[in-house]
Amino acid sequence: MSGLMGSLAEAVACTVRDGDTVALEGFTHLIPYAAGHEIIRQERRDLTLVRMTPDILYDQMIGMGMAAKLVFSWGGNPGVGSLHRFRDAVQNGWPRPLELEEHSHAGMANRYVAGAGRLPFAVLRGYAGTDLPANTKNIDTIRCPFTGEELTAVAALRPDVAFVHAQQADRDGNVQFWGISGVQKEAVLSADRAVVTVEEVVDHLEPRPGAVVLPAWVLTAVVAVPGGAAPSYAQGYSARDNGFYQAWDAISRDRDRFTAWMRENVLGTVRKG
Structure with missing residues (x-):
């Protein structure tokens, strides 16, 4: 169809x-x-x-x-x-x-973008200072391999x-x-x-x-x-x-x-x- x-x-x-x-x-x-x-x-x-x-x-x-x-x-x-x-x-x-x-809005938008690009996750600076990462399995931290900065990763939406x-x-x-x-x-x-x-x-x-x-x-x-x-x-x-x-x-x-x-x-x- x-x-x-x-x-x-x-x-x-x-x-x-x-x-x-x-x-x-x-x-x-x-x-x-x-x-x-x-x-x-x-x-x-x-x-x-x-x-x-x-x-x-x-x-x-x-x-x-x-x-x-x-x-x-x-x-x-x-x-x-x-x-x-x-x-x-x-x-x-x-x-x-x-x-x-x-x-967050930014987290959801980035999850859609990752899904559209057939990527497993998206990376952003959001969620810092919130309790969402501790309560949501699709949010985690990731360390940048180039700068060492700790960032937030969100699983792609599909x-x-x-x-x-x-x-x-x-x-x-x-x-x-x-x-x-x-x-x-x-x-x-x-x-x-x-x-x-x-x-x-x-x-x-x-x-x-x-x-x-x-x-x-x-x-x-x-x-x-x-x-x-x-x-x-x-x-x-x-x-x-x-x-x-x-x-x-x-x-x-x-x-x-x-x-x-x-x-x-x-x-x-x-x-x-």
């Missing part, structure tokens, strides 16, 4: 398996909500979820019992507060216990599958996104399989200053899913739904209210893309 696909459901069914390590990346905008919701509908289990900044989407996936482990560097409802389903899993084991592996959202793809399956970018490119290149949802398919990708192009040959599947980043936004296509981020705080505080909302708005819906 490669190139443009007609169905997000088919793309998820072909790429995500129980027990996989799954990254859904996007920073502030282009968060692949539609892809995450389809994974929820297909009831994948025992996943290791990876994301630099898990927010509402991962709160939903954790609350639906999909995640056995979370690898991350920050977690919260941006501009609002805590992720209550995340907290409930960590503090109370509901709906299941959640193992945590915490890193997800089984990565999902990102982008603005455009051409008919050959090449993808382009622009605006604020996080580690989408690195996540795609580090993963064994990569799926991109896009706002639209165009005949040709027009050059844009600062845009990132993902060539078709590094992607497993590309699916047209207009609005696939909502309630986050896609620059040039949609606006962020700030009201939803605020409303989620109350929805997610109560287990029954959360479950009812997910049944009505995720489990009971089918994406056309």
Whole structure:
């Protein structure tokens, strides 16, 4: 399977398996909500979820019992507060216990870069003065063979599958996104399989200053899913739904209210893309 696909459901069914390590990346905008919701509908289990900044989407996936482990560097409802389903899993084991592996932003970014380069680890000066190395098995110290300086090594990230959202793809399956970018490119290149949802398919990708192009040959599947980043936004296509981020705080505080909302708005819906 490669190139443009007609169905997000088919793309998820072909790429995500129980027990996989799954990254859904996007920073502030282009968060692949539609892809995450389809994974929820297909009831994948025992996943290791990876994301630099898990927010509402991962709160939903954790609350639906999909995640056995979370690898991350920050977690919260941006501009609002805590992720209550995340907290409930960590503090109370509901709906299941959640193992945590915490890193700094720099550590996570460097782990993706190492994975994309097929290197076993990355080296940085971060983590000094923190207790993360003593509590995280994928962080260790290493001595530079040239200067003798003691540095931090972080194990490479190699997800089984990565999902990102982008603005455009051409008919050959090449993808382009622009605006604020996080580690989408690195996540795609580090993963064994990569799926991109896009706002639209165009005949040709027009050059844009600062845009990132993902060539078709590094992607497993590309699916047209207009609005696939909502309630986050896609620059040039949609606006962020700030009201939803605020409303989620109350929805997610109560287990029954959360479950009812997910049944009505995720489990009971089918994406056309």
